[in-house]
Amino acid sequence: MYDQSNVFAKILRGEIPAFKVYEDDRALSFMDAMPQSDGHTLVIPKVEARNFFDIDPAALADLIKATQHVARGVQQAFDPDGMRIIxxxxxxAGQTVFHIHFHIIPCYEGAKLRGHGRDWADKEVLAQHAEKVRAAIASLPPRH
Structure with a gap:
């Protein structure tokens, strides 16, 4: 069952601020407030869906296309050695916010990932990271 009071639903409604990096009519992407690494970004659909099994296939297709587009921006902005898309x-299984979302987690050689959902990031750092990702996405070809 979808809970309209979840934090991502509140972000979509503008009730809670987020460090946004990308938005179109179907998806929204923003920096994870408790990042596992520098550049950790989330992508959510603008439809109500609790998880992978609840989302309409067409909306899921839009979501994965947006995730790929944002991941390219994160890759360009942070130049990681690898990337996890989770x-x-x-x-x-580890879901803590019950609105389907993808994590884009840059991985750096020799650097351990921080725990999932553990420590709040400095808001100034998140703002700087969001600006880097926004600039990188702006330099990419448009998403179709």
């Missing part, structure tokens, strides 16, 4: 379903 999506969790239900608490046993």
């Amino acid at each position: 999506q969790f379903n239900e608490p046993a």
